[in-house]
Amino acid sequence: xxxxxxxxxxxxxxxxxSNPVPENPVFxxxxxxxxxxxxxxxxxxxxxxxIHYEAELVLKIGKTGKSISEKFASRYIDSVGLGVDFTARDxxxxxxxxxxxxxxxxxxDCSAPISSTFIPFDDFDSGAxxxxxxxxxxxxxxxxxxxxxxxxxxxxxxxxxxxxTLKIGxxxxxxxxxxxxxxxxxxxxxxxxxxxxxxxxxxx
Ligand code: MG
Numbered sequence: 001x002x003x004x005x006x007x008x009x010x011x012x013x014x015x016x017x018s019n020p021v022p023e024n025p026v027f028x029x030x031x032x033x034x035x036x037x038x039x040x041x042x043x044x045x046x047x048x049x050x051i052h053y054e055a056e057l058v059l060k061i062g063k064t065g066k067s068i069s070e071k072f073a074s075r076y077i078d079s080v081g082l083g084v085d086f087t088a089r090d091x092x093x094x095x096x097x098x099x100x101x102x103x104x105x106x107x108x109d110c111s112a113p114i115s116s117t118f119i120p121f122d123d124f125d126s127g128a129x130x131x132x133x134x135x136x137x138x139x140x141x142x143x144x145x146x147x148x149x150x151x152x153x154x155x156x157x158x159x160x161x162x163x164x165t166l167k168i169g170x171x172x173x174x175x176x177x178x179x180x181x182x183x184x185x186x187x188x189x190x191x192x193x194x195x196x197x198x199x200x201x202x203x204x
Contacts, residue, residue: 001169003030009175034112048088054176055134058083061170068161073154079118082198086111115198144177
């Protein structure tokens with residue numbers, strides 16, 4: 001399986017870093033070794049001094065497909081979970097400045113904590129969008145709704161599948177809303193979809 005991550009997909013998050021608004025979805029990959037499951041603690045890595053949380057809705061792909069049209073893209077979504085796209089922001093700034101790829105700042109081991117539970121996509125009311133939020137030490141730091149996505153789930157699936165075949169079990173991180181920030185050792189992160197607790201882990 002593979003993990004596809006969408007960047008720059010909520011306008012107010014793009015503004016946080018004064019990035020230009022992209023014309024098409026921007027995506028990158030994380031390897032399977034990035035997954036951190038079952039609310040295991042995240043161990044702060046030695047190579048960074050500025051690890052940021054990015055809470056994101058995560059789509060689980062339920063059907064293999066290539067060059068999927070936007071119209072049929074929702075049929076490829078099995079279920080929706082919650083994940084964190086941990087980012088070594090200090091390293092990312094260096095990569096950006098030098099025009100280098102993002103693997104060392106985004107794709108390191110355990111950089112993708114993921115909920116054990118995934119909610120069937122059909123359970124959501126498509127009109128209302130999907131609400132999610134992240135609390136750190138009991139305080140809400142990020143709040144998002146899928147209706148605020150710059151590129152919809154369908155657009156992401158359609159665009160990515162022009163280049164890369166999607167397979168059953170692949171995960172797509174759909175981007176983070178505004179409010180990203182640094183974590184420190186001892187922080188407890190709790191992520192919710194609606195009022196349902198999806199993620200609950202500690203930084204050590
Ligand atoms: Mg992200």
